[in-house]
Amino acid sequence: xxxxxxxxxxxxxxxxxxxxxxxxxxxxxxxxxxxxxxxxxxxxxxxxxxxxxxxxxxxxxxxxxxxxxxxxxxxxxxxxxxxxxxxxxxxxxxxxxxxxxxxxxxxxxxxxxxxxxxxxxxxxxxxxxxxxxxxxxxxxxxxxxxxxxxxxxxxxxxxxxxxxxxxxxxxxxxxxxxxxxxxxxxxxxxxxxxxxxxxxxxxxxxxxxxxxxxxxxxxxxxxxxxxxxxxxxxxxxxxxxxxxxxxxxxxxxxxxxxxxxxxxxxxxxxxxxxxxxxxxxxxxxxxxxxxxxxxxxxxxxxxxxxxxxxxxxxxxxxxxxxxxxxxxxxxxxxxxxxxxxxxxxxxxxxxxxxxxxxxxxxxxxxxxxxxxxxxxxxxxxxxxxxxxxxxxxxxxxxxxxxxxxxxxxxxxxxxxxxxxxxxxxxxxxxxxxxxxxxxxxxxxxxxxxxxxxxxxxxxxxxxxxxxxxxxxxxxxxxxxxxxxxxxxxxxxxxxxxxxxxxxxxxxxxxxxxxxxxxxxxxxxxxxxxxxxxxxxxxxxxxxxxxxxxxxxxxxxxxxxxxx
Amino acid sequence: xxxxxxxxxxxxxxxxxxxxxxxxxxxxxxxxxxxxxxxxxxxxxxxxxxxxxxxxxxxxxxxxxxxxxxxxxxxxxxxxxxxxxxxxxxxxxxxxxxxxxxxxxxxxxxxxxxxxxxxxxxxxxxxxxxxxxxxxxxxxxxxxxxxxxxxxxxxxxxxxxxxxxxxxxxxxxxxxxxxxxxxxxxxxxxxxxxxxxxxxxxxxxxxxxxxxxxxxxxxxxxxxxxxxxxxxxxxxxxxxxxxxxxxxxxxxxxxxxxxxxxxxxxxxxxxxxxxxxxxxxxxxxxxxxxxxxxxxxxxxxxxxxx
Numbered sequence: 001x002x003x004x005x006x007x008x009x010x011x012x013x014x015x016x017x018x019x020x021x022x023x024x025x026x027x028x029x030x031x032x033x034x035x036x037x038x039x040x041x042x043x044x045x046x047x048x049x050x051x052x053x054x055x056x057x058x059x060x061x062x063x064x065x066x067x068x069x070x071x072x073x074x075x076x077x078x079x080x081x082x083x084x085x086x087x088x089x090x091x092x093x094x095x096x097x098x099x100x101x102x103x104x105x106x107x108x109x110x111x112x113x114x115x116x117x118x119x120x121x122x123x124x125x126x127x128x129x130x131x132x133x134x135x136x137x138x139x140x141x142x143x144x145x146x147x148x149x150x151x152x153x154x155x156x157x158x159x160x161x162x163x164x165x166x167x168x169x170x171x172x173x174x175x176x177x178x179x180x181x182x183x184x185x186x187x188x189x190x191x192x193x194x195x196x197x198x199x200x201x202x203x204x205x206x207x208x209x210x211x212x213x214x215x216x217x218x219x220x221x222x223x224x225x226x227x228x229x230x231x232x233x234x235x236x237x238x239x240x241x242x243x244x245x246x247x248x249x250x251x252x253x254x255x256x257x258x259x260x261x262x263x264x265x266x267x268x269x270x271x272x273x274x275x276x277x278x279x280x281x282x283x284x285x286x287x288x289x290x291x292x293x294x295x296x297x298x299x300x301x302x303x304x305x306x307x308x309x310x311x312x313x314x315x316x317x318x319x320x321x322x323x324x325x326x327x328x329x330x331x332x333x334x335x336x337x338x339x340x341x342x343x344x345x346x347x348x349x350x351x352x353x354x355x356x357x358x359x360x361x362x363x364x365x366x367x368x369x370x371x372x373x374x375x376x377x378x379x380x381x382x383x384x385x386x387x388x389x390x391x392x393x394x395x396x397x398x399x400x401x402x403x404x405x406x407x408x409x410x411x412x413x414x415x416x417x418x419x420x421x422x423x424x425x426x427x428x429x430x431x432x433x434x435x436x437x438x439x440x441x442x443x444x445x446x447x448x449x450x451x452x453x454x455x456x457x458x459x460x461x462x463x464x465x466x467x468x469x470x471x472x473x474x475x476x477x478x479x480x481x482x483x484x485x486x487x488x489x490x491x492x493x494x495x496x497x498x499x500x501x502x503x504x505x506x507x508x509x510x511x512x513x514x515x516x517x518x519x520x521x522x523x524x525x526x527x528x529x530x531x532x533x534x535x536x537x538x539x540x541x542x543x544x545x546x547x548x549x550x551x552x553x554x555x556x557x558x559x560x561x562x563x
Numbered sequence: 564x565x566x567x568x569x570x571x572x573x574x575x576x577x578x579x580x581x582x583x584x585x586x587x588x589x590x591x592x593x594x595x596x597x598x599x600x601x602x603x604x605x606x607x608x609x610x611x612x613x614x615x616x617x618x619x620x621x622x623x624x625x626x627x628x629x630x631x632x633x634x635x636x637x638x639x640x641x642x643x644x645x646x647x648x649x650x651x652x653x654x655x656x657x658x659x660x661x662x663x664x665x666x667x668x669x670x671x672x673x674x675x676x677x678x679x680x681x682x683x684x685x686x687x688x689x690x691x692x693x694x695x696x697x698x699x700x701x702x703x704x705x706x707x708x709x710x711x712x713x714x715x716x717x718x719x720x721x722x723x724x725x726x727x728x729x730x731x732x733x734x735x736x737x738x739x740x741x742x743x744x745x746x747x748x749x750x751x752x753x754x755x756x757x758x759x760x761x762x763x764x765x766x767x768x769x770x771x772x773x774x775x776x777x778x779x780x781x782x783x784x785x786x787x788x789x790x791x792x793x794x795x796x797x798x799x800x801x802x803x804x805x806x807x808x809x810x811x812x813x814x815x816x817x818x819x820x821x822x823x824x825x826x827x828x829x830x831x832x833x834x835x836x837x838x839x840x841x842x843x844x845x846x847x848x849x850x851x852x853x854x855x856x857x858x859x860x861x862x863x864x865x866x867x868x869x
Binding site for chain 1: 610613614615616617634635636639641647648649653658662663665666667
């Protein structure tokens with residue numbers, strides 16, 4: 001232990017400037033977070049420095065600290081001195097903890113307290129901020145020279161690019177012939193947990209490789225194992241992602257609609273529905289042009305205030321008892337079912353107020369691509385009654401209150417790892433009122449509910465309601481838009497605008513066409529957010545599903561077969 | 564007990580066999596000079612002995628320990644100074660000594676101070692600002708101050724000016740009895756410097772140990788012989804004896820050769836073999852012997868390749 005501390009002090013003396021720089025940059029990060037959260041001022045210089053500065057300096061220091069006592073090669077000073085590898089790496093670990101991890105964790109904890117971050121998110125942020133530095137340090141420990149390795153990596157990239165340019169078509173054909181496919185799903189809506197898991201598995205592999213290198217002194221073998229460890233870590237991350245979940249609990253999440261919802265598929269496709277795609281022909285292993293069969297699909301009996309979105313579907317075409325055509329699964333994460341009417345009703349329902357009278361309360365149907373089929377695949381089914389069977393998996397989504405704050409410029413709120421500030425509230429012509437909000441979300445790649453909101457169309461959807469309790473009135477945002485800003489450490493910053501117009505009584509009856517300052521004086525701005533409750537499955541079977549004659553010409557400019 | 568024992572020790576780098584089945588010992592208390600041309604495998608051998616690289620075959624023991632199991636404790640007894648070894652060059656000489664001091668329980672601060680004086684090193688100057696010779700001296704101090712039982716020096720003199728070399732050797736050997744390392748192994752192709760120091764000499768070429776014997780014995784059995792007289796015959800049908808090396812005829816009545824198995828009786832035997840001729844035998848320096856052996860090995864290698 002004394003020796004490890006001796007080595008730690010030596011490294012500290014060697015890298016005191018970089019160490020001080022790390023602490024200074026983390027200080028800037030804290031200041032940036034503080035200004036973002038508390039001050040609400042977007043001080044560009046601080047934000048810019050806090051965005052990448054700390055991580056960059058931490059990476060440089062992590063690399064330097066490992067490269068100063070090399071494990072690879074036979075010239076390192078420590079190797080011929082009474083310094084054992086355990087003491088050396090214990091010294092490095094002390095340095096890592098004291099100089100790199102501790103300030104970073106302190107900054108994370110400060111942020112977590114400031115943002116009232118849930119435990120899982122806080123843990124994820126700490127793991128993420130320290131884990132990537134540890135990975136970089138371990139990687140550097142396995143290199144004889146980081147500079148040389150980087151030059152080699154660049155040269156290798158150019159060489160591969162050159163080879164691919166010259167022989168790419170051959171490789172592509174071979175890859176198709178071998179039917180190469182990733183052994184794990186790549187169409188996940190948010191890959192964060194898999195990236196985090198890869199970092200973790202890769203870190204464990206690097207640790208094992210370092211132990212191997214120190215014990216065997218066989219750098220070539222270590223490099224070979226390293227090459228194997230990358231795909232291995234990728235496979236493990238694909239199979240066993242690590243997700244740190246928020247504790248769910250929003251009142252009526254237990255509700256399930258699967259028993260009451262019906263599916264309607266209109267056999268006539270919309271007139272303007274045409275399109276093509278490429279699908280993999282399993283017999284030739286080539287991608288071939290296919291037509292997308294898009295139909296009007298609607299959900300029946302969805303109560304107003306409930307939201308359903310399709311997750312994915314798979315289907316088959318069956319001809320009598322003989323021929324069955326498996327149609328590829330269709331991922332439909334970007335395909336929201338719900339209408340704006342239903343969304344506003346859902347927001348009101350979540351707030352316990354009656355929704356305003358909508359002019360057309362009919363559930364809107366949405367066009368959905370049911371399957372894609374090549375003329376060759378479809379030929380046996382042409383003009384013959386077949387049975388179309390589909391399994392559709394739906395998400396049930398509910399709005400719940402995310403935060404609420406006084407309806408005045410400068411109002412702030414902070415809860416569950418998220419801070420919100422009402423920056424401006426400006427009156428426009430025609431009595432419209434536009435609110436500019438700034439959201440700060442403490443995110444980590446371990447938590448899908450954090451940055452995943454960017455990917456899930458339903459998950460980042462927010463609703464805004466002005467509620468005046470004393471008058472018993474409310475106003476729903478009629479239009480919203482927004483943009484992302486540079487992140488500050490683990491803080492994702494989003495700017496949102498919401499426009500309010502008509503007022504309603506809490507029983508849903510109209511109260512007026514505009515809102516004014518006096519009305520705002522007693523009002524609150526309630527921010528609602530859509531979050532998934534769960535999934536359910538629906539099976540659809542259509543007898544006498546007739547494919548019309550398929551077009552001979554495969555050019556997708558031609559009219560699709562169903563027209 | 565031997566300080567170093569090698570038994571069929573080998574080390575290959577791909578198809579290059581840097582060290583080939585070496586079997587030899589270095590006895591405790593001796594000064595062993597490992598000689599050989601560049602690329603002979605000297606550095607690889609020493610690094611293998613110190614567990615800096617693993618042997619491909621055979622084994623070695625250093626101070627009674629298997630070389631592949633040398634650990635931190637063993638390096639409290641072993642000093643190592645090498646040309647090209649990484650040094651913490653951001654440290655000053657004083658900081659380097661301070662860093663090394665706690666690593667060795669046997670560190671002698673008085674000896675450190677004396678060596679600093681002998682070597683005339685500025686304690687407050689960073690290593691990166693020292694000349695190469697001064698940096699080597701700084702490295703030597705950190706290896707001598709803990710009184711190592713075994714000191715291994717790999718090409719310590721290359722590139723040093725004579726004055727620094729002298730300082731270096733003085734620091735290494737002219738220390739009083741207990742201050743001196745018990746066993747010293749020096750690899751070099753600078754034979755002049757080690758000639759006066761070496762007890763034992765090993766000659767390494769292409770990874771093979773061609774010669775390994777006490778320096779005095781080596782010097783004793785090698786002589787340059789000149790035979791002058793009118794009765795010199797041409798080459799004998801069976802060729803010259805194996806112990807005769809570099810046989811030459813600079814003039815019709817002059818024969819010169821290097822005798823590799825010279826004994827006190829050899830001069831009389833040569834006189835009898837060449838009646839009427841004057842036979843003169845001259846002792847050779849290690850450097851001359853080294854050159855003869857190197858040339859002989861080079862010729863043999865070329866013939867083998869052909």
